Structure formats: C-alpha cells, structure tokens
Amino acid sequence: MSSKVKDASIPTIPFRARLSRWFGRNLLRIYMIFGFTYLFIPVAYTFAFSFNDSGKSNLIWKGFTLGNWQNPCGAPQICNALGNSIKIGLLATTFATILGTMIAFAIGRYQFKGRSSSNLLIFLPMATPEIVLGASLLSLFLVFKINPGFWPTVIAHVMFCISFVVVTVKARIASLDPRLEQAAMDLYANELETFRRVTLPLVAPGIAGAALLAFSLSFDDFIITNFNSGTLITFPKFVYVAAARGIPAQANVIGSSMFFLALAIVIAGQIVNRRKAR
Amino acid sequence: MAIDPIDARGDLRLTRITKSYGDFTAVDDLTLTIPKGSFFALLGPSGCGKTTTLRMVAGLEEPTVGSIHLGETDITTTRPYQRPINTVFQNYALFPHLTIFENIAFGLRRRGVKDVKEQVDKVLNLVELPHLAGRKPTQLSGGQQQRIALARAIVNRPALLLLDEPLGALDLKLRRQMQIELKWIQREVGLTFVHVTHDQEEAMTMADTIAVMNEGKIEQMGSPADLYDDPETAFVANFLGQSNLIKGRIDGGDGENLVIDLFGQKVSMPKSRSHAVDNSLYAGIRPEKFRISRTGTEVRGNNLTGGRIEDVSYIGVSTQYVVAMPWGQELMVFEQNDDGVPPFNKGEEVVISWEPSFTFGLRGDEDVEAGTEVNPEEIDE
Numbered sequence: 001m002s003s004k005v006k007d008a009s010i011p012t013i014p015f016r017a018r019l020s021r022w023f024g025r026n027l028l029r030i031y032m033i034f035g036f037t038y039l040f041i042p043v044a045y046t047f048a049f050s051f052n053d054s055g056k057s058n059l060i061w062k063g064f065t066l067g068n069w070q071n072p073c074g075a076p077q078i079c080n081a082l083g084n085s086i087k088i089g090l091l092a093t094t095f096a097t098i099l100g101t102m103i104a105f106a107i108g109r110y111q112f113k114g115r116s117s118s119n120l121l122i123f124l125p126m127a128t129p130e131i132v133l134g135a136s137l138l139s140l141f142l143v144f145k146i147n148p149g150f151w152p153t154v155i156a157h158v159m160f161c162i163s164f165v166v167v168t169v170k171a172r173i174a175s176l177d178p179r180l181e182q183a184a185m186d187l188y189a190n191e192l193e194t195f196r197r198v199t200l201p202l203v204a205p206g207i208a209g210a211a212l213l214a215f216s217l218s219f220d221d222f223i224i225t226n227f228n229s230g231t232l233i234t235f236p237k238f239v240y241v242a243a244a245r246g247i248p249a250q251a252n253v254i255g256s257s258m259f260f261l262a263l264a265i266v267i268a269g270q271i272v273n274r275r276k277a278r
Numbered sequence: 279m280a281i282d283p284i285d286a287r288g289d290l291r292l293t294r295i296t297k298s299y300g301d302f303t304a305v306d307d308l309t310l311t312i313p314k315g316s317f318f319a320l321l322g323p324s325g326c327g328k329t330t331t332l333r334m335v336a337g338l339e340e341p342t343v344g345s346i347h348l349g350e351t352d353i354t355t356t357r358p359y360q361r362p363i364n365t366v367f368q369n370y371a372l373f374p375h376l377t378i379f380e381n382i383a384f385g386l387r388r389r390g391v392k393d394v395k396e397q398v399d400k401v402l403n404l405v406e407l408p409h410l411a412g413r414k415p416t417q418l419s420g421g422q423q424q425r426i427a428l429a430r431a432i433v434n435r436p437a438l439l440l441l442d443e444p445l446g447a448l449d450l451k452l453r454r455q456m457q458i459e460l461k462w463i464q465r466e467v468g469l470t471f472v473h474v475t476h477d478q479e480e481a482m483t484m485a486d487t488i489a490v491m492n493e494g495k496i497e498q499m500g501s502p503a504d505l506y507d508d509p510e511t512a513f514v515a516n517f518l519g520q521s522n523l524i525k526g527r528i529d530g531g532d533g534e535n536l537v538i539d540l541f542g543q544k545v546s547m548p549k550s551r552s553h554a555v556d557n558s559l560y561a562g563i564r565p566e567k568f569r570i571s572r573t574g575t576e577v578r579g580n581n582l583t584g585g586r587i588e589d590v591s592y593i594g595v596s597t598q599y600v601v602a603m604p605w606g607q608e609l610m611v612f613e614q615n616d617d618g619v620p621p622f623n624k625g626e627e628v629v630i631s632w633e634p635s636f637t638f639g640l641r642g643d644e645d646v647e648a649g650t651e652v653n654p655e656e657i658d659e
Contacts, residue, residue, distance in 0.1 A: 183373070
C-alpha cells in the first residue's frame with residue numbers, strides 16, 4: 001500500500017461507506033439464499049433419506065443404498081396407494097379443469113344475473129376449513145346412502161379443485177384483449193372458429209397451469225380424503241398411517257420423484273413458452 | 279368450415295343511425311354516404327362517436343335504430359364475419375400466438391381460399407416486409423406491426439377497409455411516412471378506405487373527403503380544402519387549424535358581397551361564404567391570411583386599424599404575432615418570413631389587412647370556443 005504513491009487530490013471513499021454500499025447491492029442476493037435454503041432443506045432431507053439403508057424406520061442415517069430407488073414398491077401397499085392417488089388425481093383434474101374452465105369463461109366473459117354472487121361463491125370452498133368440508137361431505141354422502149370409497153373421493157376432490165381452476169383460468173381470460181376475438185370475427189371466423197383458433201390457444205397456458213395445480217392439490221390431499229375414502233388407501237393416507245410405525249424409505253423415493261417430475265414439467269413449460277415467444 | 283361473406287360492393291350508406299348506451303347517445307341520427315373507391319375520414323375529438331360509427335359498420339356493435347347498406351344489401355344486423363369488410367384495429371390486434379404469415383393468412387383460410395401462400399407473399403411484398411413472414415408479432419416494431427395489420431386486412435380485398443386510429447401509436451416521423459404510404463396503398467389496391475382519427479393533419483393529408491364529427495353528429499363534410507377554407511361552424515373552424523372569429527353585424531351589401539360592421543370598422547366578404555341566418559355573424563379569418571403593416575402604410579383589401587403587437591414568436595418559417603385590437607380581442611397572425619421585412623416589435627401600432635374573399639361568416643349565436651378546448655393528442659375513447 002505504502003509503495004504506491006497516493007494521489008491526494010482524488011477523494012477516497014471511507015471503508016464504512018463502501019461496506020454499506022456492498023450490502024445495499026447484495027442484500028437481495030443474501031436474502032434470497034436464506035429464503036431458498038429455508039424452503040429446500042426439507043426437500044433435500046427427503047431426497048437424501050431416500051438413499052438411506054434404513055430397514056423399518058427411516059429416522060436415523062444408517063448407510064447409503066440405491067435399493068430403495070431400485071425397488072420403490074418394496075414397502076407393502078405403497079404402490080397400490082400411489083396408484084389410487086394418481087387415478088383419483090387424474091380423474092379429479094380432468095373434471096375440475098373442464099368444469100372450472102367453463103365457469104371461468106361464464107364469469108369472465110358474460111354478463112348475467114347472479115354473476116357477482118357466483119364470483120363470490122366460487123371462492124367459498126377455498127376459504128372453508130378442509131376439516132369442515134370433509135366432515136360435511138361425508139355426512140352428505142351418508143344421507144344419500146353412498147358409501148365412502150373411490151368415487152366419493154373423486155367427487156370431493158373435483159369440488160375443491162374447481163375453485164382453484166376458476167381463479168387461475170379467469171385471471172388468464174381477464175388478461176386477454178377482447179379486440180383479438182373481434183379481429184378474428186372481422187376476419188371471417190364465426191363464433192366457434194374464433195374460440196378454437198384464437199380464444200382457446202391464448203387461454204391454454206392458464207388452463208394447463210390450472211390442471212397442474214388441481215392435480216397437485218388432489219394428489220396431496222389428506223383431510224378430505226380421509227373422511228370420504230373409507231377403506232381405500234391413497235398415498236397421503238399411507239404415509240400418515242405408516243408414520244405411526246416408521247415411514248419406509250420408499251415413501252421418500254416416491255416423494256422425491258414427484259418433486260423432480262413437477263420440476264421437470266415446470267422447466268419444460270418455461271422452455272416451450274420461450275420457444276413460442278421467439 | 280369456410281365462411282362465404284356477402285357479395286356486396288358499392289357505396290356505404292348509413293341511414294339515420296342512432297346508438298345509445300343507456301342515457302348516453304354516442305351517435306345521434308347520423309346519415310352518411312361513403313362513395314365506393316374513396317378515402318374517407320371521420321374526424322373528431324375523442325368521444326364524438328366516430329369509433330362507435332366504425333364499429334357499427336364493422337358489425338361489432340348494432341345500431342339502436344337506423345340502417346346500414348353496402349350497395350343494395352342491408353347489412354345492419356349481419357354478423358361481422360359475414361360482411362365483406364375488414365378492420366385495421368387501433369392497437370393492431372395481431373394474434374400473438376400465430377406467425378406473421380398465419381396472421382395474414384387467417385382471413386383467407388377462414389374463407390377457404392386456395393392460393394393462400396401466393397396471396398400472402400404478394401401482400402407482404404406490397405407492405406415491403408416479406409422477410410418477416412416467420413416471425414411472431416411481439417418481435418416486430420410498432421411500424422412493422424402497423425403494416426402487417428394493414429396487410430392482414432387488405433389481403434382479403436374487402437369492399438370496405440376500416441382504419442381505427444391506425445397511426446395513433448406511432449411516433450411523429452413514422453406517422454408522416456405511413457400517411458403517405460397508406461394513401462399510396464389505397465390507390466394501388468383501389469379499395470374504399472374509411473379512416474377514423476382525431477388528428478386533423480392526418481385526415482387532411484390522406485382523405486379525399488372528411489366528415490367532421492362532434493357529439494354524435496356530423497358538423498360538416500367536404501374536401502380538406504373546402505373544410506379549411508369555408509368552415510360552416512365554429513367547431514370546424516377551430517378544430518381544423520386555428521381561426522380568428524370576430525363578432526360583427528351584416529350592414530347591407532350588393533348582389534355578390536356583404537358589408538360587415540366589425541366594431542365600427544366596415545369590411546366586405548362574399549355573400550356565398552356567409553352561413554349566418556340573420557344580421558349577426560362572426561367573421562372568420564385564418565391567421566395566415568392576415569397581413570400586418572405599420573400604421574399609416576397603404577394597404578389592400580379589408581383592413582382593421584388600431585392594433586398593437588402584444589406578442590411575437592419567431593418560429594423559423596413564420597413569425598406568429600398576437601395583435602390586441604381596440605375592442606379587447608387578441609387576434610392571431612402568421613407571417614411568412616419570406617420578404618426580408620424585419621419582424622415587428624412588441625408594442626408597435628399596426629394595421630391588419632386581408633383579401634375579402636378569404637373571409638368566412640358563421641352564425642352570430644355560435645359558441646366561439648367550440649372545438650378549441652379539445653386536446654388533439656388524447657386518443658382514449
């Protein structure tokens with residue numbers, strides 16, 4: 001330092017000012033690192049323990065193995081439960097997406113009596129505690145002499161997924177410029193063609209997002225499912241029951257797989273969107 | 279499923295059209311004929327009903343009462359896709375999910391036209407953007423999007439092309455260039471263009487005929503020169519350029535000319551240019567028609583004495599003077615800087631003069647402020 005001749009005419013910035021400037025520039029980055037660490041520690045833990053050579057209980061690290069990944073159905077009932085969850089998820093997603101999209105178009109595009117009250121009522125299932133929804137659905141099914149099981153669960157899932165689909169698709173419809181549809185009509189497309197060629201392709205990303213959301217909500221649901229599924233085992237129910245005896249490492253394998261699958265879908269979606277924009 | 283639009287050509291006739299939204303009347307008993315092949319402009323401030331009129335012609339709105347004919351065919355209630363009419367929308371409304379080629383091909387494909395590729399290429403060449411066929415609308419500049427929107431409409435060779443503030447989103451330089459280009463394209467393709475704008479300069483540059491609209495009605499219709507030189511109402515006089523309107527009284531006259539008393543000073547004007555209904559009138563003179571002379575100099579034509587220069591703005595090609603008259607009014611005078619006469623100074627006593635034939639007369643009960651308050655830059659309808 002002393003070897004360099006300092007030009008006294010150039011004012012130096014004091015260390016404290018430089019330090020606070022560095023913080024000012026990097027604060028957001030530091031905050032982000034903390035935030036993501038907080039969010040991803042449980043996921044990382046789940047993933048790490050999917051390689052645990054655990055035996056019955058998967059609480060203590062006992063050694064590395066690929067055995068759980070090679071045999072994900074190793075734990076009794078686990079793949080049966082997973083299959084049920086996927087089946088219920090796909091059915092609930094299909095119905096909820098179709099019905100929800102139609103409702104979203106009705107509310108988002110048309111003026112009719114009771115529009116604002118429907119708009120409000122559609123939020124109600126989102127605001128009601130799941131435990132209340134689950135319990136009242138069960139009593140409703142019993143009143144109609146329908147035994148809990150696969151289909152009552154699907155119906156229950158469709159019901160709570162619809163709200164989320166409506167909200168997601170409606171937001172997309174709201175951002176759609178009505179002049180695009182007018183332009184299509186102006187260019188000799190009738191109502192049906194306009195919907196098929198212009199409206200639907202432009203709303204499609206919203207519908208796809210809504211379907212993904214519906215599936216993950218359905219796949220994940222425990223409380224409402226627990227009331228309405230009777231003896232049927234779903235994946236969340238399996239994990240819950242297993243927790244009493246020790247959750248098998250295969251549950252971590254399936255959990256991690258679902259996480260990476262979701263991640264892959266999101267990344268693929270981003271790539272497709274970027275391609276389209278180009 | 280191919281749509282076959284109605285095969286109607288000819289003049290567009292609007293007959294006694296009214297469009298109301300609740301208590302608000304957007305278009306009020308409008309009757310208008312737009313001749314085939316013309317470049318027609320609907321000019322007016324925002325909210326005057328011009329866009330509503332255009333949308334009714336396009337079929338995007340239905341008139342409350344009245345009828346719309348294209349040639350001999352009544353199209354009042356037909357759907358937009360049945361009309362041989364295409365629109366260039368204000369924000370272009372290009373389909374963001376389709377390529378430029380598919381955007382232009384959209385109308386052709388819906389009508390089941392065979393040689394789509396050939397026709398799209400041809401129109402892309404016409405607007406000089408053939409290299410953009412594979413791009414998406416968001417990758418284009420505003421000016422390019424504007425031309426593609428035009429191409430998408432004219433490729434269908436409609437009986438009528440509607441342009442809704444087509445140049446509103448472009449900057450001034452590009453707007454000037456596109457005005458000339460649009461006019462050229464209109465001649466090239468020979469279609470009827472109906473152009474809606476709030477920009478009087480744009481309307482005057484492009485249109486053969488201009489209808490000036492105000493509060494749902496047509497104030498005056500004619501060629502740009504007719505409207506500018508002989509406005510019939512204060513609104514037209516003020517909305518198209520600037521006008522000096524001086525309160526006066528008709529004080530006799532012979533067969534051809536009228537003698538007008540303007541605050542005690544007598545001037546004359548052609549009888550044919552007066553739109554007054556009784557003895558009271560406003561004498562209108564455009565600022566560039568005035569000449570300024572020092573008091574005491576010999577002047578030709580009509581003159582008004584007793585003026586005093588209140589303000590001088592030198593703006594290169596011309597100098598703008600504000601001249602205070604003895605009766606308290608301030609007149610606007612534009613002088614070309616072409617004769618080397620040094621500009622007059624503030625406070626000088628002057629005479630202003632003009633050729634009698636440049637005077638126009640408006641009804642004495644007009645609102646002289648009509649059309650001056652509107653901001654020509656606002657485009658929101």
